[in-house]
Amino acid sequence: xxxxxxxxxxxxxxxxxxxxxxxxxxxxxxxxxxxxxxxxxxxxxxxxxxxxxxxxxxxxxxxxxxxxxxxxxxxxxxxxxxxxxxxxxxxxxxxxxxxxxxxxxxxxxxxxxxxxxxxxxxxxxxxxxxxxxxxxxxxxxxxxxxxxxxxxxxxxxxxxxxxxxxxxxxxxxxxxxxxxxxxxxxxxxxxxxxxxxxx
Amino acid sequence: xxxxxxxxxxxxxxxxxxxxxxxxxxxxxxxxxxxxxxxxxxxxxxxxxxxxxxxxxxxxxxxxxxxxxxxxxxxxxxxxxxxxxxxxxxxxxxxxxxxxxxxx
Numbered sequence: 001x002x003x004x005x006x007x008x009x010x011x012x013x014x015x016x017x018x019x020x021x022x023x024x025x026x027x028x029x030x031x032x033x034x035x036x037x038x039x040x041x042x043x044x045x046x047x048x049x050x051x052x053x054x055x056x057x058x059x060x061x062x063x064x065x066x067x068x069x070x071x072x073x074x075x076x077x078x079x080x081x082x083x084x085x086x087x088x089x090x091x092x093x094x095x096x097x098x099x100x101x102x103x104x105x106x107x108x109x110x111x112x113x114x115x116x117x118x119x120x121x122x123x124x125x126x127x128x129x130x131x132x133x134x135x136x137x138x139x140x141x142x143x144x145x146x147x148x149x150x151x152x153x154x155x156x157x158x159x160x161x162x163x164x165x166x167x168x169x170x171x172x173x174x175x176x177x178x179x180x181x182x183x184x185x186x187x188x189x190x191x192x193x194x195x196x197x198x199x
Numbered sequence: 200x201x202x203x204x205x206x207x208x209x210x211x212x213x214x215x216x217x218x219x220x221x222x223x224x225x226x227x228x229x230x231x232x233x234x235x236x237x238x239x240x241x242x243x244x245x246x247x248x249x250x251x252x253x254x255x256x257x258x259x260x261x262x263x264x265x266x267x268x269x270x271x272x273x274x275x276x277x278x279x280x281x282x283x284x285x286x287x288x289x290x291x292x293x294x295x296x297x298x299x300x301x302x303x
Contacts, residue, residue, distance in 0.1 A: 024247075025243070027266075027268075028224065028243050028246075028268070029239075029243075031223070031224060031225070031265075031266070031267055031268060032224055032225055032239045034265055034267075035223070035224070035225035035226075035267070036225065038263065039225070050238075050239055050240055051238065051240050055240060056240050059240050059241065059243065059244050060243065060244065062244060063244040063247050063248060
């Protein structure tokens with residue numbers, strides 16, 4: 001791939017970003033290629049050494065807030081004509097609820113994410129507390145030694161399980177974060193780049 | 200190295216690379232590569248992040264008939280480096296403690 005091809009492909013991959021973001025990114029990579037070539041690296045090598053277009057795209061997208069990407073997508077490309085504005089106003093009973101429900105869906109996905117994490121820890125805490133309570137109850141009860149042994153056994157087991165689960169849940173939380181990052185990147189990719197045609 | 204830690208370290212490395220004099224992308228990569236694994240594509244998001252965090256400013260200058268961007272460290276950038284130095288002293292103490300195996 002030579003510099004021109006690279007630039008074209010990068011531009012296509014980043015289509016959908018704001019003009020400023022697009023220009024900045026393409027300028028940067030052009031400058032890198034020029035500097036590499038000035039340093040004596042042949043053009044092909046200078047381009048290929050930068051990594052694949054897809055990797056570059058991912059790195060660029062990760063730093064751009066999703067809000068900016070969506071905003072750019074829905075921003076009209078030109079000024080709206082009077083009749084279009086009129087149509088938008090008349091049609092608002094239709095599109096306002098749709099947009100609102102989209103926003104709410106997004107928010108609820110986000111909340112679900114946090115609530116799952118929260119519920120894991122609440123479950124763990126309740127296990128731990130009931131375990132402790134079992135141990136305490138073993139000493140407070142008046143039904144005899146056997147019951148005491150039984151209660152304290154359950155209590156200790158529950159406490160132990162809750163401690164083990166705590167580490168497991170930490171790991172799950174970590175995975176959830178990684179997953180959510182991947183999800184956001186995937187969302188961004190829906191908005192940016194030309195659809196790949198079969199080649 | 201843990202991702203989060205590496206990210207923070209790279210930010211500091213880039214700031215250090217432009218502390219004494221303004222520099223440009225390719226040179227920053229070259230200056231840093233003996234010390235830390237960094238590529239042009241990794242550098243780009245870092246520069247943008249540092250710019251939006253006002254740790255550095257960008258100016259465009261002509262070089263060999265084309266344009267090149269030069270990065271200049273700001274006061275907050277220098278502040279960040281100083282902060283890193285003091286954090287590091289603390290970390291070194293922990294390091295010593297850990298490698299001695301916690302003995303007195």
